Structures are given as C-alpha cells and as structure tokens.
Amino acid sequence: MIATxxxxxxxxxxxxxxxxxxxxxxxxxxxxxxxxxMAVVLFLPLTFNMEPTQGIALLIGxxxxxxxxxxxxxxxxxxxxxxxSISTVFDGGPMAExxxxxxxxxxxxxxxxxxxxxxIVALAFVSPLLAxxxxxxxxxxxxxVAVFSLTIIAALSGKDMLNGLIAGxxxxxxxxxxxxxxxxxxxxxxxxxxxxxxxxxxxxxIGVFAVTDIIMAGFGRKTLADKFAKKKYHLxxxxxxxxxxxxxxxxxxxxxxxxxxxxxxxxxxxxxxxxMAYTAEKSRSKYxxxxxxxxxxxxxxxxxxxxxxxxxxxxxLLCMGIPGNTVAAVFLGGLLVHGINPGPLIFxxxxxxxxxxxxxxxxxxxxxxxxxxxxxxxxxxxxxxxxHILLPIIMVMCCVGAYSSAxxxxxxxxxxxxxxxxxxxxxxxxxxxxxxxxxxxxxxxEENLRQALQASHGSWTIFVTRxxxxxxxxVAVIFCTVTVRGNLKEKKAAQxxxxxxxxxxxxx
Amino acid sequence: xxxKVRDLVCSIxxxxxxxxxxxxxxxxxxxxxxxxxxGYVPTFIAICIIIVAGAKLILTLISKDPTINKKVPPLGxxxxxxxxxxxxxxxxxxxxxxxxxxxxxxxxxVQMMLLSNSENRKPVLFAIIxxxxxxxxxxxxxxxxxxxxxxxxxxx
Numbered sequence: 001m002i003a004t005x006x007x008x009x010x011x012x013x014x015x016x017x018x019x020x021x022x023x024x025x026x027x028x029x030x031x032x033x034x035x036x037x038m039a040v041v042l043f044l045p046l047t048f049n050m051e052p053t054q055g056i057a058l059l060i061g062x063x064x065x066x067x068x069x070x071x072x073x074x075x076x077x078x079x080x081x082x083x084x085s086i087s088t089v090f091d092g093g094p095m096a097e098x099x100x101x102x103x104x105x106x107x108x109x110x111x112x113x114x115x116x117x118x119x120i121v122a123l124a125f126v127s128p129l130l131a132x133x134x135x136x137x138x139x140x141x142x143x144x145v146a147v148f149s150l151t152i153i154a155a156l157s158g159k160d161m162l163n164g165l166i167a168g169x170x171x172x173x174x175x176x177x178x179x180x181x182x183x184x185x186x187x188x189x190x191x192x193x194x195x196x197x198x199x200x201x202x203x204x205x206i207g208v209f210a211v212t213d214i215i216m217a218g219f220g221r222k223t224l225a226d227k228f229a230k231k232k233y234h235l236x237x238x239x240x241x242x243x244x245x246x247x248x249x250x251x252x253x254x255x256x257x258x259x260x261x262x263x264x265x266x267x268x269x270x271x272x273x274x275x276m277a278y279t280a281e282k283s284r285s286k287y288x289x290x291x292x293x294x295x296x297x298x299x300x301x302x303x304x305x306x307x308x309x310x311x312x313x314x315x316x317l318l319c320m321g322i323p324g325n326t327v328a329a330v331f332l333g334g335l336l337v338h339g340i341n342p343g344p345l346i347f348x349x350x351x352x353x354x355x356x357x358x359x360x361x362x363x364x365x366x367x368x369x370x371x372x373x374x375x376x377x378x379x380x381x382x383x384x385x386x387x388h389i390l391l392p393i394i395m396v397m398c399c400v401g402a403y404s405s406a407x408x409x410x411x412x413x414x415x416x417x418x419x420x421x422x423x424x425x426x427x428x429x430x431x432x433x434x435x436x437x438x439x440x441x442x443x444x445x446e447e448n449l450r451q452a453l454q455a456s457h458g459s460w461t462i463f464v465t466r467x468x469x470x471x472x473x474x475v476a477v478i479f480c481t482v483t484v485r486g487n488l489k490e491k492k493a494a495q496x497x498x499x500x501x502x503x504x505x506x507x508x
Numbered sequence: 509x510x511x512k513v514r515d516l517v518c519s520i521x522x523x524x525x526x527x528x529x530x531x532x533x534x535x536x537x538x539x540x541x542x543x544x545x546x547g548y549v550p551t552f553i554a555i556c557i558i559i560v561a562g563a564k565l566i567l568t569l570i571s572k573d574p575t576i577n578k579k580v581p582p583l584g585x586x587x588x589x590x591x592x593x594x595x596x597x598x599x600x601x602x603x604x605x606x607x608x609x610x611x612x613x614x615x616x617x618v619q620m621m622l623l624s625n626s627e628n629r630k631p632v633l634f635a636i637i638x639x640x641x642x643x644x645x646x647x648x649x650x651x652x653x654x655x656x657x658x659x660x661x662x663x664x
Contacts, residue, residue: 218592388623
C-alpha cells in the first residue's frame with residue numbers, strides 16, 4: 001500500500017497538481033476576501049474526473065497553501081488573509097512597521113512549514129491508533145459521536161450557542177432531502193425529481209461560502225476599491241539565524257502541540273490555535289512585554305500552530321468522518337466525491353489513498369516552503385488585483401464548478417438558493433460552519449440512530465447503557481454547560497461596557 | 509432594524525421552518541416494521557428546531573440586555589446587493605438557454621460595471637476580460653477536461 005501510494009504521489013502529474021494547488025492556495029489565502037475554504041470549494045469539481053490520489057493531492061495543495069498564504073497580507077497589509085492568521089498580525093504587523101516585513105515573512109513561511117510537518121507526523125502516528133479504538137464503536141456510539149460533534153461545533157462556531165445549534169439543525173434538515181437511508185423512502189422533494197438524490201455537498205459549499213461573499217461584496221461595493229497601505233520588504237534566506245532557530249525550538253514544539261490538539265477537537269480551527277499558541281508563548285516568555293511590539297516569537301507561535309492544526313484536523317476526519325473545521329469539512333466532501341469513505345476501516349479499505357494523503361501533505365509542505373518564499377514578489381503584487389474584477393470571475397467559476405458536479409443546470413440554480421441562505425445567516429448573525437457540519441453528519445446521525453433503535457427495539461436507553469456512547473453524551477453535556485456559562489459571562493461583560501455581543505465567527 | 513427585531517424575525521422564521529418540517533414529517537410512511545421509519549429523524553430534528561427557535565424567541569422577549577434595542581449596522585449599499593442577486597438570478601436562468609459563453613460574457617461585464625466605481629471603471633478592459641475568460645474556460649472544459657459546458661440556442 002505504501003509503495004503504491006508513493007508511486008501515485010511521486011509521479012509528474014500528481015507533483016504538478018500539488019504544486020499548482022499550493023501556489024493557487026497561497027494566492028487565495030493571501031488576498032483578503034478570498035480564503036482557503038473558497039479555494040478548495042472552487043477546485044473540488046475540477047477533481048471529479050481525476051484519479052482519486054491526484055484529485056485529493058490538488059485539494060491538499062490548496063488547503064496547505066491557503067492556510068499559509070494568509071500570513072502575507074497579515075504582515076504586509078495588517079489584514080489577515082484568512083482567519084487562521086489573525087494572531088500573526090499582532091507581531092507581524094509591528095515588525096513590518098519597523099522595516100522588518102521581509103524577516104517576518106521569511107520566519108512565517110519557515111515555521112508554517114515546521115508546524116505542518118509536525119502536524120503530519122502526529123497525523124501519521126495518532127490516526128491508526130484512533131482508528132483501532134473506533135473499531136469498537138457500534139451504531140449507538142457513532143450516533144453519540146455525531147451528537148458530541150454537533151454540540152461542540154455549535155458551541156464554538158459562535159458566541160451564541162442557540163444560533164450555532166439552529167445552523168447545525170438546518171444542516172441536518174437539509175441532509176434529510178431525497179432518499180432516506182435503510183428504506184430509500186423519498187422525502188422533502190416537493191415533487192421535484194432532481195431532489196431525489198439529495199443535495200450535492202459541493203453545491204451547498206459553493207453557495208454558502210463563495211457566492212454569499214460575492215453578494216456581500218455587492219452590498220459593500222462602495223468600499224470595495226479601498227486600498228490598504230502595503231509595506232515594502234527585503235528578505236535574505238528565511239530571516240532567521242541558527243542561534244535564533246535553536247532558541248525558538250521550544251516555542252515551535254509547544255505551538256505545534258497546541259495546534260495539533262486544537263485541530264483534533266471538532267469545530268475549532270486555525271485562528272483559535274494561533275491565538276492560544278500566541279497566548280501560551282507570551283505567558284511562557286521571559287519578555288512578555290515585548291509581545292505585540294514586533295518580535296519573531298509571536299509570528300512563530302501563530303504560524304506554527306495554525307499549520308500544525310491541518311494535520312490535527314485530519315485525525316478525526318480520517319478515522320471517524322468528523323471534520324475538525326470548515327476547510328476540513330470541504331476536504332471531507334472531496335474524499336466522499338472520490339469514493340473514499342472515512343472511518344475506522346479506512347486504513348484497510350482505502351489504505352493507499354490514506355498514505356497518499358500523508359505523502360501529498362509532505363510534498364505540499366515542501367512546495368509551500370520553497371515556492372511561497374520564491375514567489376513572494378508575485379504574491380505581494382497579487383494583493384493589488386481589484387476585487388471588482390476578481391469576484392465576478394470567481395462567480396463564473398462557481399457556476400462552472402456547480403454545473404460540472406453532475407452536468408445539470410439545476411445545481412447552478414441551487415447555488416443561488418444556498419447563497420441566499422448564506423446571506424440570511426450573515427444578516428441574522430448565524431454561523432455557517434455548523435450548517436455544513438450538520439449537513440455532512442446528517443446521514444451518519446440518522447443511519448446510526450435508526451440502526452441503534454432497531455437493535456434496541458425502539459428503546460433510547462441503548463445510548464446510556466453503552467459506555468462509549470455514554471461518555472460522548474456526558475462530555476457533550478459538560479461541554480455545552482461550560483460553553484454556555486462562559487458565553488453568558490462574556491455577554492454580561494460586553495453588556496456592562498455597552499458593547500454589542502457579536503455572535504458570528506467563521507473559520508477558513 | 510434593532511438587535512431585538514433581528515433576533516425575533518430569526519426565531520419566527522426558524523419556528524415556521526420547524527413547524528413546516530414537523531407537519532411534513534408526519535406524512536412520511538413507515539416501510540419496515542422493525543424500523544422507526546424515515547419520518548422519525550426528521551420529526552426529531554423538527555422538534556429540536558422548534559425548541560431552539562422557541563427558546564431564542566422567549567430569551568429575546570424577556571432580555572434586559574441594554575444593547576438589545578441597539579440598531580444593527582446597515583448592510584451597506586442595498587442597490588448594489590440586490591442588483592448583484594438579480595444579476596446572478598438572470599445569469600443562472602439564461603445559463604442553459606443562451607449557453608455558457610454568451611451568458612458569462614454578459615454577466616461578467618455587467619457585474620464588473622456594477623462593482624466598480626467612477627474612478628476604476630474601465631469598460632474596455634472589462635469587455636476584454638468578459639469575452640476572453642468564458643472562451644478560455646469553455647475551451648478548457650471542452651478539450652482538456654472533456655466535459656462540455658452548455659452550448660445554448662446558437663450552438664456555442
């Protein structure tokens with residue numbers, strides 16, 4: 001299996017696809033308004049006709065490049081290209097103001113690579129062990145895992161848990177459209193035969209994540225042309241000496257571990273990982289007062305953690321089919337499209353593809369290290385592309401992507417429906433991530449619930465008598481309680497200051 | 509619109525969705541005797557939506573939060589937003605009838621004009637991009653990916 005995976009990844013076509021994906025991902029990550037999620041969503045339909053390893057390799061390149069590319073605008077414009085790079089701005093921005101933009105960029109790229117590699121190593125070691133544990137799971141346990149994931153995601157996707165839950169439930173409801181599992185009963189098709197096969201995940205993703213943003217640009221067209229002051233940079237090598245590199249080893253290791261841990265937990269993404277690693281490094285540091293004034297420690301903590309998060313987020317995705325964050329949810333859609341069903345048996349049934357994913361991740365990391373550094377002048381220049389030209393082009397590509405998923409115009413029209421749903425969510429401050437996760441987990445949720453209830457002759461006690469199921473449900477309840485209490489505290493604090501309590505947070 | 513109105517509208521819309529889903533779920537027949545049926549989970553989800561939306565409605569009504577009556581920041585330029593949605597709708601409606609190339613040329617040009625302002629509006633550049641991009645994408649799909657896009661009434 002390993003030899004086949006190596007041969008599949010290290011062939012010229014696959015390597016070119018990874019390179020292409022990584023470079024495009026960096027562009028999408030670096031331009032504010034575009035995101036890693038948008039990149040993966042947009043190119044997912046193009047992979048349909050590809051051999052699975054090649055298709056997945058392209059998506060991996062986009063994922064890896066997209067997360068890392070955010071640091072370019074975070075440092076040069078002081079605007080994070082992706083939410084993952086929010087904490088990179090804290091020290092990357094001041095470094096640029098001090099004339100050290102090049103050094104910040106070099107350090108960011110180098111430690112993005114280091115974080116990615118540590119994350120991939122963790123993925124390779126942890127996922128087979130977790131898969132073995134998951135073999136003990138029955139239908140009731142999988143149902144509990146789905147409930148656990150939904151509650152965590154709902155709680156963490158926004159500060160208002162009710163809005164998160166609404167989004168997750170709407171996602172579950174959308175997954176009910178079409179033929180039901182077990183008995184193939186047709187539901188909620190409203191007499192439209194095109195809905196019998198259910199809604200396409202690609203169409204949902206394109207609508208909610210890409211087209212909604214273009215509509216929002218229409219609402220904000222008066223500020224679309226606003227230019228931000230871009231800093232100039234000079235860089236030799238990666239901007240870090242051997243002495244500094246050795247000094248920063250503990251920072252890189254701790255930040256990577258934080259990134260991996262955050263990535264494994266469902267619902268939390270690179271932005272939280274970066275912020276937590278930044279805070280941890282600041283409190284561990286001998287000079288915490290210098291954080292925020294422009295030191296490499298902050299950039300290293302943020303970039304190492306958000307890239308390590310990639311490997312971490314793939315652990316539950318491969319072993320249980322649970323995406324760790326929004327981009328991982330899109331990536332899961334890509335795996336399913338190519339007939340790779342994540343779960344504990346993935347190593348037996350699709351081993352060559354799993355190892356292919358590991359190798360593709362390593363290759364994408366190396367390409368990111370080399371080409372993000374070499375292409376910096378071009379990527380910096382691309383920040384100037386006018387949005388009023390770029391966004392309509394993306395819209396056309398979205399329609400092409402939706403059409404090519406099943407060669408039917410109905411999917412193109414569904415894109416607009418989901419874009420309007422995304423707009424409704426934005427207006428009413430409902431986070432979109434739980435919608436996608438709910439949609440993806442819908443079939444797992446229903447199939448396992450019905451199987452478990454069939455086995456228990458309709459008794460719900462099966463979910464509390466099986467230890468694994470009970471543990472997940474108890475943890476879900478504890479987590480909900482803790483989150484609600486935390487949110488109420490934050491809400492009260494915000495109210496005391498007379499501030500609005502913003503409930504929408506997105507990852508990607 | 510205030511935060512309170514926003515949350516009330518959201519709760520009511522979700523309540524209507526939940527009730528609608530619940531009513532429709534009751535009509536889903538049960539095919540297998542030992543199974544709970546295909547209407548069971550939709551009913552469960554509909555009840556959850558009703559409970560969560562109801563809780564949001566009640567919490568909004570009894571809220572003493574001083575920011576609840578604060579105005580929600582305006583969405584922006586309504587003309588730009590609604591025109592973008594209508595333009596997308598028109599594009600998707602003519603996508604198959606007129607074909608990918610022509611519908612995309614029209615959409616791209618009009619959308620670029622709509623999003624640009626008097627300072628950065630360059631109709632000639634927009635026209636070149638609007639014509640070149642769909643032709644290139646169509647050729648890519650027809651010859652490289654072997655998945656032709658809709659050709660429309662005029663055969664291209």
